[in-house]
Amino acid sequence: AQSVSQHNHHVILSEAASLELGCNYSYGGTVNLFWYVQYPGQHLQLLLKYFSGDPLVKGIKGFEAEFIKSKFSFNLRKPSVQWSDTAEYFCAVNAYGNKLVFGAGTILRVKS
C-alpha cells in the first residue's frame, strides 16, 4: 500500500529563514505528487504538483519542490519564509484516480 512520510511534525522558523520540509513516499510505480497547504481557518489548497518532466517544480508564493525518484522523495523548499507562510503543509501521492494518500502534515510557524 502507498504511504507518505513527512519528516517533521512541527517546524518553527524566523522570517527570512530558509525552509525545507521533507517528504518520502512508498510506491513502486508511477505516481503524481502534491503539496497542499492549509492556512489557519482556511480550506486545503494546492501549493504545487508534479506529474512528469522537470523534477524541479515551482508553485505559488515562491515555493518549489524537487522530485528525486531514486530517493522516493518530494521535498518542499522556500528560500525565505514570511509570517504569512504559517500553515500546515501536507505532502500527498496518488497513483490512481483521485485517491490521494496524505502524509501526517507539518505545522509551520513563522515568527515575525
Next chain:
Amino acid sequence: KAGVTQTPRYLIKTRGQQVTLSCSPISGHRSVSWYQQTPGQGLQFLFEYFSETQRNKGNFPGRFSGRQFSNSRSEMNVSTLELGDSALYLCASSLAAQGNTGELFFGEGSRLTVL
C-alpha cells in the same frame, strides 16, 4: 467561480444516530471525493464518485456510504455513529479528465462531533 460548498459546516450527533453530509462541487467538475481528517489519523480517503459511480473506495467500514447525483452533487452518510467518527469531513472536486490528474479542490469541511 464558486468553490466547493459543504453543508452543514458543524453538527453534533449522539452515538447510534446517523448523519448525512452534502457537497456541491465546482461547476463543471464531475468527480467528488471525500476525506476524513482527524488529529490522530490525519487525512484519510473515504471514496470517490464520478458520473454517479463510485470509482474508488478507502478502508472504512460499511457504515460509511456515499452517492452522487446527476448534477454531480454528492452526499455521504454515516450510520450508527461512534465516538471515533468525530472528525472534519472534507469534500473535494476535480475535473477528473481521463488522465486522472488527481488535482483536487477542497471545501471547508463539515465538522462532526459525536457525543
